[in-house]
Amino acid sequence: MDYESLGAQALDSIAKAQDLDALEALRVAFLGKQGSISGLLKTLGAMSPEERQTTGPKIHALREGVTNALAEKKAALEGAALEAKLAAETVDLTLPAPESARGSVHPVSQVMDELAEIFADLGFAVATGPEIEDDWHNFTALNMPESHPARAMHDTFYIDKDASGYETEQDMVLRTHTSPVQIRAMLAAGGDKPLRIIAPGRVYRSDSDATHTPMFHQVEGLVIGKDITLAHLKWTLETMLKAFFERDDIVLRLRPSYFPFTEPSVEVDTGYSYVDGRRVVGGSGDAPGHSWMELLGSGMVNRHVLTAGGYDPDQWQGFAFGVGVDRLAMLKYGMNDLRAFFDGDARWLGHYGFSGLDVPTLSGGVGVQA
Ligand code: DAH
Numbered sequence: 001m002d003y004e005s006l007g008a009q010a011l012d013s014i015a016k017a018q019d020l021d022a023l024e025a026l027r028v029a030f031l032g033k034q035g036s037i038s039g040l041l042k043t044l045g046a047m048s049p050e051e052r053q054t055t056g057p058k059i060h061a062l063r064e065g066v067t068n069a070l071a072e073k074k075a076a077l078e079g080a081a082l083e084a085k086l087a088a089e090t091v092d093l094t095l096p097a098p099e100s101a102r103g104s105v106h107p108v109s110q111v112m113d114e115l116a117e118i119f120a121d122l123g124f125a126v127a128t129g130p131e132i133e134d135d136w137h138n139f140t141a142l143n144m145p146e147s148h149p150a151r152a153m154h155d156t157f158y159i160d161k162d163a164s165g166y167e168t169e170q171d172m173v174l175r176t177h178t179s180p181v182q183i184r185a186m187l188a189a190g191g192d193k194p195l196r197i198i199a200p201g202r203v204y205r206s207d208s209d210a211t212h213t214p215m216f217h218q219v220e221g222l223v224i225g226k227d228i229t230l231a232h233l234k235w236t237l238e239t240m241l242k243a244f245f246e247r248d249d250i251v252l253r254l255r256p257s258y259f260p261f262t263e264p265s266v267e268v269d270t271g272y273s274y275v276d277g278r279r280v281v282g283g284s285g286d287a288p289g290h291s292w293m294e295l296l297g298s299g300m301v302n303r304h305v306l307t308a309g310g311y312d313p314d315q316w317q318g319f320a321f322g323v324g325v326d327r328l329a330m331l332k333y334g335m336n337d338l339r340a341f342f343d344g345d346a347r348w349l350g351h352y353g354f355s356g357l358d359v360p361t362l363s364g365g366v367g368v369q370a
Contacts, residue, residue: 003040003058003059003061003062006036006062007061007062007065007066010026010030010037010062010065010066010069011065011066011069013026014026014066014069014070014073015069015073017073017077019077020074020077020078020081023070023073023074023077026070027070030066030070031063031066031067031070037059037062037063037066040059040062041059041063043059044056044059102355103349103353103356104349104350104353104354104355104356105353105354105355105356105358106341106349106353107329107333107335107341107352107353107354108217108325108326108329108341110329110354110358110360111325111328111329111332112200112217112219112325113359113360114244114360115198115200115219115240115244115325115328116198116200117360117361117362118240118243118244118362119198119221119240121243121362122196122236122239122240123196124196124197124198124221124223125196125197125198126197126198126199126200127181127184127185127188127197127198127199128181128199128201129175129178129180129181129184129199129201130175131174131175131201131202131203131204132159132172132173132174132175133172133173133174133175133180134168134170134171134172134173135170135171135172135173136170137175137180137183137184138173138175138176138177138179138180139151139154139173140308141180141183141305141308141309142179142180142182142183142260142261142305142308143260143261143302143304143305143308144260144261148260150259150260154176154177154205155205155206156173156174156176156204156205156206157173157174157204157206157214158171158172158173159171159172159173159174174203174204175203175204176203176204176205177203177218177220177322178199178200178201178203178218178219178220178322179220179261179320179322181197181199181201181220181222182199182220182222182261182301182305182309182320183305183308183309185197185199185222185309186222186224186306186308186309186310186311187309187310189224189310190310191309191310191311191312191316194223194224194225194226195222195223195224195225195318196222196223196224197220197221197222198219198220198221198222199219199220199221199222200217200218200219200220200325201217201218202215202216202217203215203216203217203218204216210337210338210339211338212338213326213338213339213341213342215342216324216325216326216338217324217325217326218322218323218324218325219322219323219325220320220321220322221236221298221319221320221321221322221323222301222318222319222320223236223318223319223320224301224306224311224316224317224318225316225317225318226315226316226317227317228317228318228319229300229317229319230254230264230266230300230319232319233266233298233299233300233319233321234252234254236319237252237268237296237298237321238250238252241270241281241295243362244328244332245281245282245331245332247281247282249282249283250270250271250281250282251270251271251282251283251284251285252268252269252270253268253269253270253271253285253292254266254267254268254269255267255268255269257297257299259297259299260302261299261301261302261305261320262297262298262299262300262301262302262305262319262320263299263300263302263303264299264300265297265298265299266297266298266299267294267296267297267298268294268295268296268297268298268321269285269292269293269294269295270285270292270293270295271283271284271285271286271287271290271291271292271293272285272290272291272292272293273287273289273290273291274289278334279293279331281293281331295323295327296321296322296323296324297321297322297323298319298320298321298322299319299320299321300317300318300319300320301317301318301319301320306318326338326341329341333352335352
């Protein structure tokens with residue numbers, strides 16, 4: 001058979017191949033190791049030079065023609081296979097989309113937002129300060145000079161000034177409370193205008209058990225004015241707690257206490273009772289079935305603290321308070337182990353966390369139920 005009709009036959013069978021498998025079988029039959037065209041190429045070696053000159057180009061042309069035809073047919077079959085697949089698979093746009101994992105707002109963040117919302121309504125701005133604080137702001141300016149015994153109540157994480165990498169003459173400390181923000185806010189205000197701030201944030205102490213973690217959260221409050229009294233303090237706390245716990249029957253008891261940064265100092269207790277084994281804030285602690293629980297520390301800003309903040313204590317006075325955010329969250333939303341707050345267990349967060357859409361507002365309610 002001459003090479004032309006051999007080629008025509010090959011092209012014809014390639015054109016008739018129904019699918020990729022059939023096409024591959026043809027490729028092997030023509031061009032594989034034992035393939036017919038491969039066999040023709042091998043005969044070239046045994047030919048005389050003259051014969052090879054006339055026959056060689058024909059065999060090579062045959063091989064090239066078949067190779068090209070195979071490639072073209074392959075592309076065509078693949079295209080057809082894709083078309084068929086697209087035609088067979090339909091997309092149902094009405095099917096529900098798969099759920100994507102959604103994060104939640106940590107109860108501590110939620111409670112801080114709730115408090116910021118409540119205090120904003122009372123005219124308080126939010127102030128912040130560094131968590132790595134210097135000794136002066138954390139202690140000295142708050143009337144806790146070096147070797148003051150009250151520093152022992154705040155045993156904490158000190159950062160050696162030479163090892164800290166900070167350009168500072170003082171030792172640095174992981175702040176033990178949010179009270180240093182009082183000093184920063186007063187100094188920023190310049191000592192000549194009234195001040196109303198809260199300062200939420202992280203604080204650190206070397207403490208660890210079911211109700212204490214080495215890192216926890218506080219909200220500090222500070223009001224400075226020319227005629228601010230303890231009565232303003234009591235009203236503010238009562239108003240804040242009523243809004244926070246969403247109950248009108250919050251009863252406070254102010255107990256004399258001691259803090260270096262306030263004079264006089266008061267510890268504020270609130271009445272509560274157990275309902276279904278859970279502490280519920282409300283009512284007087286002296287009422288039947290009720291008790292008092294310590295909630296926060298507060299007092300009138302000590303003269304030395306006003307002075308350190310750049311305010312003249314003969315003209316200005318004010319009140320301050322500090323409250324544990326984690327404890328408020330536990331009381332409001334019913335968790336009982338503080339350590340779980342910071343374990344980062346997604347199941348706990350899924351249970352106690354809040355939707356990012358539950359933004360606390362006074363009109364919408366700051367008391368979204370978990
Ligand atoms: N800084 C105190 C603490 O962490 C809490 C506190 C008490 C803050 C009385 C105040 C205050 O502003 O007046 O234990």
